[in-house]
Amino acid sequence: MLRVDVEKRLGDFSLSADFAAERGITALYGPSGSGKTSVVNMIAGLVTPDRGIITLDGVALFDSTQRVNVPPHKRGIGYVFQDGRLFPHMNVRANLDYGRRMSGKPVDDARFKNVIGLLGIDHLLDRRPGSLSGGERQRIAIGRALLMQPRLLLLDEPLASLDTARKAEIIPYLERLRDEFALPMIYVSHSPEEIRRLATRVVRLDNGRAEGVSDILALPTVTL
Amino acid sequence: MFTLTQEEWTAIQLSLWIASIATVVAAPLGIAIAWLLARKKFWGKALLDGVVHLPLVLPPVVTGYLLLISFGRRGPIGAFLYETFGIVFSFRWTGAALACGVMGFPLMVRAMRLSIEAIDRKLEAAASTLGASPLRIFFTVTLPLALPGVIAGMVLCFAKALGEFGATITFVSNIPGETQTISAAIYSYTNVPGGDAAAGRLVLVAIVLSLAALIISEWFSRRAGMRYHGE
Numbered sequence: 001m002l003r004v005d006v007e008k009r010l011g012d013f014s015l016s017a018d019f020a021a022e023r024g025i026t027a028l029y030g031p032s033g034s035g036k037t038s039v040v041n042m043i044a045g046l047v048t049p050d051r052g053i054i055t056l057d058g059v060a061l062f063d064s065t066q067r068v069n070v071p072p073h074k075r076g077i078g079y080v081f082q083d084g085r086l087f088p089h090m091n092v093r094a095n096l097d098y099g100r101r102m103s104g105k106p107v108d109d110a111r112f113k114n115v116i117g118l119l120g121i122d123h124l125l126d127r128r129p130g131s132l133s134g135g136e137r138q139r140i141a142i143g144r145a146l147l148m149q150p151r152l153l154l155l156d157e158p159l160a161s162l163d164t165a166r167k168a169e170i171i172p173y174l175e176r177l178r179d180e181f182a183l184p185m186i187y188v189s190h191s192p193e194e195i196r197r198l199a200t201r202v203v204r205l206d207n208g209r210a211e212g213v214s215d216i217l218a219l220p221t222v223t224l
Numbered sequence: 225m226f227t228l229t230q231e232e233w234t235a236i237q238l239s240l241w242i243a244s245i246a247t248v249v250a251a252p253l254g255i256a257i258a259w260l261l262a263r264k265k266f267w268g269k270a271l272l273d274g275v276v277h278l279p280l281v282l283p284p285v286v287t288g289y290l291l292l293i294s295f296g297r298r299g300p301i302g303a304f305l306y307e308t309f310g311i312v313f314s315f316r317w318t319g320a321a322l323a324c325g326v327m328g329f330p331l332m333v334r335a336m337r338l339s340i341e342a343i344d345r346k347l348e349a350a351a352s353t354l355g356a357s358p359l360r361i362f363f364t365v366t367l368p369l370a371l372p373g374v375i376a377g378m379v380l381c382f383a384k385a386l387g388e389f390g391a392t393i394t395f396v397s398n399i400p401g402e403t404q405t406i407s408a409a410i411y412s413y414t415n416v417p418g419g420d421a422a423a424g425r426l427v428l429v430a431i432v433l434s435l436a437a438l439i440i441s442e443w444f445s446r447r448a449g450m451r452y453h454g455e
Contacts, residue, residue: 044353072352085350089368098364099354148354 002026002152002184006042006052006062010035017042017205021152021186024200025178028188034205036188037082040154043186044079045072056151073102078150082157084137086129092140093125099148112147118180119143119173135166139173146181153185159194167194174198228429232422234401235409236429242317242405243385246325247378250332254381255374258336259366280330284390291323291395319396320403324388328381335380339373340366372444379444383437387430406430 002021007014015035019026028036041047043054045061048069054062056077061070078099086095096116100107116122119139129137138158145153158174159167171194178185178198189195195202228236260266261273279287295302295313305311313319343366351361367374389407396403398412410426413419 046349046353072349073355073357075353076355077353079350079353081346081350083346085344085346087347087351087365098351098356102351102357102360102364103355144354 001057002043002186003053003055004039004043006039006049006054008038008042008047008049008051010038015039017203019203021184021201021203023182023184025174025185025187025198027195027199027202028186028205029190029192029195029199029202030205031190036190036205037156039205040079040156040186040188043152044077044154045070045075076103076148076151078145078148078153080138080141080145080153080155080158082160084129084134084141084161086137086140086144088129090129091125092121092127092129092132095129095140096125096144096147099144103148105149111149115143115146118176133166134162135169138162138166138170142173142177146177146183150183153183154188155185156188157190158187159189159191171197226425226428228425229422231400232409232426235404235406235426238317238320238401238403239386239405239407240433242321242324243382246321246328246385247332247382249321250325250329250381251374251378254329254332254336254377255367258333258340258377259362261333262337262340276333277330279327279391284327284388285394287326288323288391288394291319291326291391295319295322295395313396315396315399315403317396317402320392320405321385323391323395324385325381327388327391328384331384332377332381335377336370336374339370339376342373343369372447376441376444379437379441383434383441386433386437406433 004020005018007016009015013035015038017035017039028039030036038047042049042062049062049064051064052062053060053064056075060066060068061075062068086092087098090098096112116125119142121136121139121143124132124136124140129140132140138161142155142158155174159170162170174187175198177183178200187195187198257272257276261269261276292314293299295305297303297306297312297314302313305313311318313322347369348361348365351365352358356364386405387407388405389411392403392405393408393411398404398408400409404412406426406429410423410430413423413426
């Protein structure tokens with residue numbers, strides 16, 4: 001279980017988030033500029049909160065009173081960025097394998113085949129990221145994060161840079177991920193439609209404040 | 225017929241050797257300083273930047289003279305290196321390599337720094353979430369992406385070292401077989417009657433080598449673009 005209770009000043013904007021996330025997809029929902037990305041960056045360790053605690057399965061990743069701040073590479077948290085961020089100098093296979101190599105885990109062919117099968121990227125392994133479509137790149141970014149065997153997966157608007165058809169292409173993969181892996185996920189989005197389809201629970205972020213967990217059914221109905 | 229005398233060959237080989245050693249030894253230091261200047265904020269950064277670039281704007285004779293009084297046998301650094309490691313710079317090819325390395329250093333650091341600055345730091349953040357320590361990020365993401373610029377910088381340093389004259393002749397003189405590079409040999413030939421033919425041949429060699437270095441450098445910069453845009 002992930003427990004987050006942090007505060008951070010960003011310019012003249014102050015962000016405070018207090019919520020917990022368990023198995024399934026926890027959506028971080030709110031308008032643009034409400035600090036959603038900053039919250040996931042704090043969970044990943046890329047941004048340091050001013051105050052508060054972040055614990056994962058009871059272990060502190062950040063604790064301002066105990067001066068604990070585990071660096072990102074030791075957190076074991078997968079992160080799918082909005083802009084993919086595949087390594088342009090490596091082919092798809094090397095990108096997918098990067099997390100395993102860096103953490104020194106043994107080769108796990110079964111898991112590799114399972115993930116590339118699930119994401120439908122088996123035919124892309126020898127390609128370079130520069131030659132792929134936006135949807136393919138995002139699927140590989142998801143695969144890369146999964147293959148590091150994370151304890152938690154962060155997805156920061158993974159569909160925001162894609163058109164409607166590409167979004168529809170990826171959503172079923174995310175649904176399978178949610179249903180087939182026992183992996184807690186934080187899903188950042190400002191799209192009620194995506195959240196309706198994917199989220200197990202919703203944390204609302206408004207004016208820099210995230211409080212508790214709200215019901216998915218309370219989301220406004222907007223069609224894409 | 226275009227045939228080179230033994231003395232001319234010696235000058236060419238010595239030039240290539242000195243420029244290679246200067247480039248290879250200076251490269252790791254160049255990468256480290258380029259990375260510091262591109263990525264870190266620290267006290268004295270402007271000063272370091274200035275000192276690195278100084279050989280570019282100082283008269284080469286001044287650089288050579290400064291090397292002579294600091295790295296000469298009785299200079300503070302030269303004396304220390306001789307007494308502890310037995311390394312001698314004055315009037316040796318090692319001194320020529322040092323002078324060439326110092327003169328080529330600013331060009332090398334500039335090219336390397338630009339290529340490191342051009343790297344999207346978000347890729348390094350992504351690598352850290354995938355479990356890579358800062359050191360491994362440098363070797364698996366930063367350095368490979370900067371590599372075309374790093375190699376271009378090395379080629380520029382090599383080309384500069386190949387043509388270096390002022391600092392070298394001031395520091396280690398013009399001794400055939402030891403410190404007489406192509407430039408110094410051309411200078412000597414133009415000062416003796418009937419040396420025009422030999423000087424002409426070495427001028428041709430210098431042009432070919434410099435042109436080749438520029439073409440190789442250009443080729444690597446174009447590869448840098450291809451790396452980012454896939455093939």
